[in-house]
Amino acid sequence: MLGGSPPRLLRLSGSAARLLEPGRFTVADAATARLARRLVDIGVALPRPAGGPVSDVTIVIPVCDRAFLLHRLLTALRADPETAGLPVLVVDDGSASRAEVASVARRHCATLLVHPRNRGPAAARNTGLHNATTRFVAFCDSDVQPQAGWLGPLLAQFADPALALAAPRVVATPRGRPGWLDRYEDVRSPLDMGAREAPVVPLSALAYVPGVTLVVRRDAVGAGFAPELRFGEDVDLCLRLYEAGWRMRYLPGSRVGHCHRTDLRSWLAQRASYGSAAAQLALRHPGLVPPLNAAPWSVAACMLAVRGRPAPAGAAVALTAGTAIRLIRRIPDADTP
Incomplete structure (x- = not known):
């Protein structure tokens, strides 16, 4: 196989x-x-645990201003039968419009926790995590809009006692008059990890999941996110859980909408911020955040093939064939479940 x-x-x-x-x-x-x-x-088999009631979970929402988006999110959560009665912790991370955030939280019967000054999304999530008393915590950024029934399938995955984290698919929230950046984000958003269900494993096709919406086993994540990281804290959490021996899963069948940035200036700033986290992550997790992960023979074959001349192309074919033959000879040493 x-x-x-x-x-x-x-x-x-x-x-x-x-x-x-x-x-x-x-x-x-x-x-x-x-x-x-x-x-x-x-990733050869997909678990299909029996579903059950959605319980023993707290929803944590970090927010800085954006009271309208918070209201929209809480409205969706209270309208979904699965999440309507769940405890919700709203963490105000130094909002300028603190009264508006407090009013929205109160209107939707959510508990409000306040940071006097902005400390970043990681610290805000951690405040909610440390105040939760349930076995599981669902983190939702204020600019997401979960689709009905999103939480049950994620919680069901925790029937596996080795699972620490489960994540849904993050898709673009429809806009009335989409521009070219909206259309680009629909198909190339860095938050959308695709339609294929899979385990989350560093150096694989699915090396991490974004933190905009995550469900975690509270005992597994310990102190939570690294508060010193303003960006890349979600990747860091995935890598730390992997290094500790925990499993993580991505379930695209559970979906949440997200308000992608489609103003060119903020879009470029976001991409630059994402890239700025790579160096810190590489230092914190040596060998797990390579800029390129490829076998030397495949790089050499590609370089020969792109020359576009018969001799280099022939050498690329020979190199690929030789590698295939060596692989076939190693078949008796394949993994045996």
Whole structure:
């Protein structure tokens, strides 16, 4: 079996092959639990836990001004039967319009926590995290608009005791008259991680998930986000959880809308801010934040192929074929679930 992210070759035992032949199986004992753990961790199998009531979770909303967006978010949460009765903590992170934020929180029966000065999104989320008493915490930025039923599938994933974090897909909130940046963000937003469900694993196709909406196991995340990071705190959390041995999952079936920045100046400033976090993340997590992750042979083959001449192209084909032959010879050493 070939699959997963990054791709790998698996040699299935006879019993595992028979179990997987129908296309799904149920964990019933220690052996099937080990097989499921292996296949889920590498992204070959997708867990389908039984759903249950949405409970034992607190919603934390960091906000700085933007009272209108906060009102829209709280209205959506209170209109969704799954989240209507959940405790909500609004963390005012140094708003200039503090009275407006307080009024919106009060109108929607949310508890208000206040930072006298702005300390950043990581610190605001941490304040909510430390004041929550439930097993799970759902972080929602004030500029998101969850679709109905978004939280239940994410919470169901925590039937896996090794799971620390689950994230939905973040899509653009529809606009009445979209401009060219709106249309670009619809298909190339850095917050939209795509339509493929997968585990979150550094150096894979899904190395992190954005922090605009996350559900976490409170005991797993400890002190929470790194407050010294103004940007990249979500990536840092994912890397720390991975290094600690926890699992994380991305579920595109759960969706939240997001107000993407479509003013060119603020859009460029946001992209620059995202890029500024890369150096700090690379220093904090050596080897897990490379600017390029590729095998040397594939880089060499690509460089030869783009020359566009027969001799370099032939060399690229030969190099690829030689690598394939070496891989085939290593098949007996493939992973064996």
